[in-house]
Amino acid sequence: MANSHYLKKYVQMHPDNKMGWYLLGKEYEKAGQHGKANYCFNQSGGIFEAFETSKMPSDIWKEYESKLLQQAQDKDRRSVRIRRALIVFMLLLLALVPSVDAPGQSKKAEEALLNNDPERATAEDQQQNAGNEGSRHAAPDEDLVIFTASQEGGFGAGGTQMEPGPFTHTHLLQGKLAVLELKKQGKWLIWNREMPLSYTLKNNGPGAIAYQSYNPKACNCQPSDGSKLSGAAFAWTGEQEEQALLYSAIKAYKNNTGGFPEKMSDLLRPFPGNWVSGTTEGMKEAFQPLLQRVKTEAAGQEPTDTNEVADGAKGKGPFSKTWGNRPFFDEPLKIVVDKSNHRLAVVSGRIILRNYKVGLGGIRTPEGNYVITDKVMNPNGHSDGEFGSRGMQLSGTNYAIHGTNEPASVGADESQGCVRMSKTDVEELFDMVPMGTPVLISKGALPDEVLVPTERFHTDREQDQTNPQKTYHWL
Incomplete structure (x- = not known):
C-alpha cells in the first residue's frame, strides 16, 4: 500500500480520472481489501474491463502509474514548500510592520508647541497615546484561549484568510488563538471532534505575535506538545455542534412559520412541534444571541459589529471561545x-x-x-x-x-x-x-470513509415526541 496514499489524494482531486481509480483499486486488491478495490473498479468504468478482460500488457498501466505517482509526489512537495515559504513571509512581515500613530495626534502636539505651551503638548500627547494604545492594544490575557479551524495548509475554513484577520486586528487577540486542522477529501472538508492542532498565535504585546506550528510537515520540525489544548479543543468542537443545531433550527422555524421563535421553549414543543429533540446548557445560553444574529441576517445586515467582537476577545458571551466572537458554522445544517x-x-x-x-x-x-x-x-x-x-x-x-x-x-x-x-x-x-x-x-457526492465520534451528540429531551395516534407505513 506504499502508493495508495498518493493515488487516493490524486482521485480526490481528479474524481473523473478513470485510470486513477483503476490504479487505486489495484493497490487495494494487492492489500486484500477487496471491498474498497471493487468500489474503485466500479468508479473506473471501462478502464477496468479494458485492462482486465482484454489482458492488455501490465507494463502499460504500470508506466502510467509511475508517471501519475511522480506527478502526485511532486505536487505534494510543492505544497510543503509553499506552506513553508508562507510561514517565513508572515514572520518577516510581522517583523517589518512599523507602528502607526493615531490620526491627528502629531498635529495636536504641533499646535500646542506653536502656542508656546510645551507642557500642555506633552500632557495631551501622553493622554492621547494612552487612550489609543488602550483601545488598540489591551493587555493580553494569558489564560484566554480561543479556537477556530481551517483547511490543512490554509488560514481559514476555505483555505483563505480568517476574518477578522488576526494579523490586521491584533487588538482582538487578547490571549492565544488555537487553529485546528480540517482535513480535505475531494471537495469536502472533514470536521472531527478530535481534529489535530495546526498552529497557535499568541499576543505578546503591541506589535508582537508569536506563531507556533504543531504540524511537523509544515514546520519541518518536532513541534511542541499540544496535549494541554486538546481538552479545551474537544469542548469547543462540541459547543460548535450545539450552536450549529440551534442556528439551523431558528432558521428552519422562520422559513416554515414566517415568524421567529422568541423563546427556547418555542422549539421544544411536543410532537409535531418538536423542532429540536432537546436542549443543552450551551444551547440555552446561545439562544438569544443566535436569534439576534438570524434576525439581523434576515434584515440584510452584517450580524457582527465591532463591539461584539471586542467583547468576545475579552472572554464574554457564548461565542467568546471562537475567533471573531461568532459561531464557527455560518451555514445551516x-x-x-x-x-x-x-x-x-x-x-x-x-x-x-x-x-x-x-x-x-x-x-x-x-x-x-x-x-x-x-x-x-x-x-x-x-x-x-x-x-x-x-x-x-x-x-x-x-x-x-x-x-x-x-x-x-x-x-x-x-x-x-x-x-x-x-x-x-x-x-x-x-x-x-x-x-x-x-x-x-x-449519487457520487460523499467520501467513503465513515465519520462518527466516540462521544455521540446528545440533547436532554424535555417533551413528548411520540405519535401514538398514527400508524406509519413507510417503505
Whole structure:
C-alpha cells in the first residue's frame, strides 16, 4: 500500500480520472481489501474491463502509474514548500510592520508647541497615546484561549484568510488563538471532534505575535506538545455542534412559520412541534444571541459589529471561545445521501460533520431535494420495531430516514426505498438536526470513509415526541 496514499489524494482531486481509480483499486486488491478495490473498479468504468478482460500488457498501466505517482509526489512537495515559504513571509512581515500613530495626534502636539505651551503638548500627547494604545492594544490575557479551524495548509475554513484577520486586528487577540486542522477529501472538508492542532498565535504585546506550528510537515520540525489544548479543543468542537443545531433550527422555524421563535421553549414543543429533540446548557445560553444574529441576517445586515467582537476577545458571551466572537458554522445544517456508496452525511456548506453508513432501496430510493417534516420517537409505538427508535419523514413522500430491526441491512439495498440507519446513528442524527432540515439524495457526492465520534451528540429531551395516534407505513 506504499502508493495508495498518493493515488487516493490524486482521485480526490481528479474524481473523473478513470485510470486513477483503476490504479487505486489495484493497490487495494494487492492489500486484500477487496471491498474498497471493487468500489474503485466500479468508479473506473471501462478502464477496468479494458485492462482486465482484454489482458492488455501490465507494463502499460504500470508506466502510467509511475508517471501519475511522480506527478502526485511532486505536487505534494510543492505544497510543503509553499506552506513553508508562507510561514517565513508572515514572520518577516510581522517583523517589518512599523507602528502607526493615531490620526491627528502629531498635529495636536504641533499646535500646542506653536502656542508656546510645551507642557500642555506633552500632557495631551501622553493622554492621547494612552487612550489609543488602550483601545488598540489591551493587555493580553494569558489564560484566554480561543479556537477556530481551517483547511490543512490554509488560514481559514476555505483555505483563505480568517476574518477578522488576526494579523490586521491584533487588538482582538487578547490571549492565544488555537487553529485546528480540517482535513480535505475531494471537495469536502472533514470536521472531527478530535481534529489535530495546526498552529497557535499568541499576543505578546503591541506589535508582537508569536506563531507556533504543531504540524511537523509544515514546520519541518518536532513541534511542541499540544496535549494541554486538546481538552479545551474537544469542548469547543462540541459547543460548535450545539450552536450549529440551534442556528439551523431558528432558521428552519422562520422559513416554515414566517415568524421567529422568541423563546427556547418555542422549539421544544411536543410532537409535531418538536423542532429540536432537546436542549443543552450551551444551547440555552446561545439562544438569544443566535436569534439576534438570524434576525439581523434576515434584515440584510452584517450580524457582527465591532463591539461584539471586542467583547468576545475579552472572554464574554457564548461565542467568546471562537475567533471573531461568532459561531464557527455560518451555514445551516443539511443532510446529503449518497446512493452510490450508501452514505448519509450531515454537512454545513462544504464541511462534513458526520458521515454514516446507511441502508437503501437501490432504484426504489428516490433522488432529489426534500425536507424533514416530522421527527418522531418510537414510530408505531416500538423502539425495536421495523422502523427502530427514531423516524424522520421526508416531505411529499412515503419515505423516511429511520432505524431498523434488521441491522445487517445497513449498507445494502434491502429497503423499499427508505433510508435505514443503525440505532446509535439514527438516534444521534435525530438529536443533531432540526425539523425543516433540507435533504439531498443523489449519487457520487460523499467520501467513503465513515465519520462518527466516540462521544455521540446528545440533547436532554424535555417533551413528548411520540405519535401514538398514527400508524406509519413507510417503505
